[in-house]
Amino acid sequence: MVEPERIQPLNRKPRRPGRYVLYWMQQSQRAEWNPALEYAVGQANALGQPVVVVFGLTGRFPEANLRHYRFMLEGLRETLQALAGRGIRMVVLKESPVTAALRLAAEASLLVADRGYLRIQRLWRQRVARRARISVVQVEGDVVVPADVASSKEEYGARTLRPRIQRHLERFLTDLVPEPVRKDSLGLSLEEGIRLDDLDSVLAGLQIDRSVPAVGSFRGGTCKARELLDRFIQERLSTYRQESADPGLNNVSHLSPYLHFGQISPVYAALEVRRARGVRRENVEAFLEQLIVRRELAVNFVLYNPSYDRYEGLPEWARRTLERHKADRRAYLYTEQEFERAETHDPYWNAAQREMVTTGKMHNHMRMYWAKKILEWTETPADAFRIALALNNKYEIDGRDPNGFAGVAWCFGKHDRPWAERPVFGQVRYMNAAGLERKFDMEAYLKRVPPRL
DNA sequence: ATCGGCTCGCGCAA
DNA sequence: TGCGCGAAGCCGAT
Numbered sequence: 001m002v003e004p005e006r007i008q009p010l011n012r013k014p015r016r017p018g019r020y021v022l023y024w025m026q027q028s029q030r031a032e033w034n035p036a037l038e039y040a041v042g043q044a045n046a047l048g049q050p051v052v053v054v055f056g057l058t059g060r061f062p063e064a065n066l067r068h069y070r071f072m073l074e075g076l077r078e079t080l081q082a083l084a085g086r087g088i089r090m091v092v093l094k095e096s097p098v099t100a101a102l103r104l105a106a107e108a109s110l111l112v113a114d115r116g117y118l119r120i121q122r123l124w125r126q127r128v129a130r131r132a133r134i135s136v137v138q139v140e141g142d143v144v145v146p147a148d149v150a151s152s153k154e155e156y157g158a159r160t161l162r163p164r165i166q167r168h169l170e171r172f173l174t175d176l177v178p179e180p181v182r183k184d185s186l187g188l189s190l191e192e193g194i195r196l197d198d199l200d201s202v203l204a205g206l207q208i209d210r211s212v213p214a215v216g217s218f219r220g221g222t223c224k225a226r227e228l229l230d231r232f233i234q235e236r237l238s239t240y241r242q243e244s245a246d247p248g249l250n251n252v253s254h255l256s257p258y259l260h261f262g263q264i265s266p267v268y269a270a271l272e273v274r275r276a277r278g279v280r281r282e283n284v285e286a287f288l289e290q291l292i293v294r295r296e297l298a299v300n301f302v303l304y305n306p307s308y309d310r311y312e313g314l315p316e317w318a319r320r321t322l323e324r325h326k327a328d329r330r331a332y333l334y335t336e337q338e339f340e341r342a343e344t345h346d347p348y349w350n351a352a353q354r355e356m357v358t359t360g361k362m363h364n365h366m367r368m369y370w371a372k373k374i375l376e377w378t379e380t381p382a383d384a385f386r387i388a389l390a391l392n393n394k395y396e397i398d399g400r401d402p403n404g405f406a407g408v409a410w411c412f413g414k415h416d417r418p419w420a421e422r423p424v425f426g427q428v429r430y431m432n433a434a435g436l437e438r439k440f441d442m443e444a445y446l447k448r449v450p451p452r453l
Numbered sequence: 454a455t456c457g458g459c460t461c462g463c464g465c466a467a
Numbered sequence: 468t469g470c471g472c473g474a475a476g477c478c479g480a481t
Contacts, residue, residue: 420459
């Protein structure tokens with residue numbers, strides 16, 4: 001049963017007598033723990049119709065490259081098979097999500113969409129809702145507490161969002177029981193769509209940026225995500241609070257790429273972690289703080305701040321103080337290319353950059369240090385913001401995620417408070433290598449990251 | 454090793 | 468209007 005607050009009509013058009021209920025999959029790329037899918041199945045059962053799933057595979061998602069597409073397609077291939085196992089046909093069309101959804105909506109009774117919070121995802125849904133001739137309903141499945149239920153405005157920090165999430169948490173942290181599929185859609189006559197058996201040839205047929213190679217360190221897909229989560233709970237959760245910040249230990253879940261593509265449900269992950277046996281409460285709480293409060297603070301940021309991907313999206317006090325120190329002498333200055341090639345004087349910074357470029361994922365604590373240093377070693381804070389975000393989006397598997405936008409902005413003062421004034425940073429929180437060495441085993445970090453690009 | 458100060462703005466209590 | 472407090476800070480004093 002999907003919570004009613006996850007369900008929102010996106011237009012006022014009627015249902016029509018079509019051949020099937022259409023689930024337009026976009027953000028939640030999974031066949032289980034997917035409220036939009038289960039809602040679609042429930043509606044289809046009530047109408048005595050089958051469910052068809054459509055996915056529009058566009059080569060034009062902003063800033064997406066081979067690395068992102070490979071990971072996403074590994075997940076989609078598995079999802080397609082899992083859906084077939086439930087008697088649900090998934091059609092993958094090589095065109096924009098909007099036109100793909102509209103094409104199959106022509107013969108549908110009702111269109112169900114999942115939810116994504118980025119600007120482009122909201123725009124896509126708006127267009128589909130406006131141009132479809134049928135009722136379009138959006139079902140939230142990307143966060144635990146739907147962002148507009150938690151708050152109706154941009155929150156100032158984790159401190160102000162946390163109680164708002166807590167208020168609703170229990171209501172939304174519930175099992176999602178799969179609906180039985182009463183009428184299967186595997187035999188329907190439909191557009192073929194493209195096959196996903198051979199991902200190399202699918203990728204070869206897409207007009208995408210191929211300059212960033214796929215990574216072997218993380219394979220996409222729900223199974224892989226579940227495996228990582230299980231292992232995390234078994235082996236790492238019981239020391240999470242103490243160790244998760246240490247880049248040398250890497251004691252983290254590694255779920256963020258999977259969450260980014262909707263290959264695993266945050267509700268499922270939260271429930272699994274809560275149900276873990278023999279783990280101290282503080283560790284469970286520390287993980288849920290990341291998975292829910294911090295992640296959903298990032299979603300709040302991209303939903304309510306129209307400048308979430310620009311320097312202008314920073315709070316007034318941060319821009320003011322950075323502006324005041326714009327002319328300060330920088331001890332080092334690097335170009336975007338020097339950053340990209342990990343050619344700074346700082347071995348920790350270079351290691352972080354190499355970790356990101358080679359594995360597609362940088363340790364959480366290093367992401368902060370990394371962006372703070374780009375601010376310190378670039379001529380203007382606005383350039384630094386742009387460079388940090390561009391590199392993040394290019395090389396992280398979960399680039400262009402709300403977490404990335406909020407994470408970079410945090411390094412420039414967003415969701416943070418002012419600190420003692422100093423050169424370049426002004427009152428924005430400063431970090432340095434001595435801090436890393438004081439607290440963590442940085443030799444271990446250097447050892448676990450490839451020594452060169 | 455530990456501690457206070459740094460400094461802004463939100464939200465709540467009064 | 469006052470007050471407490473905040474993602475992971477740093478720095479100098481003790």
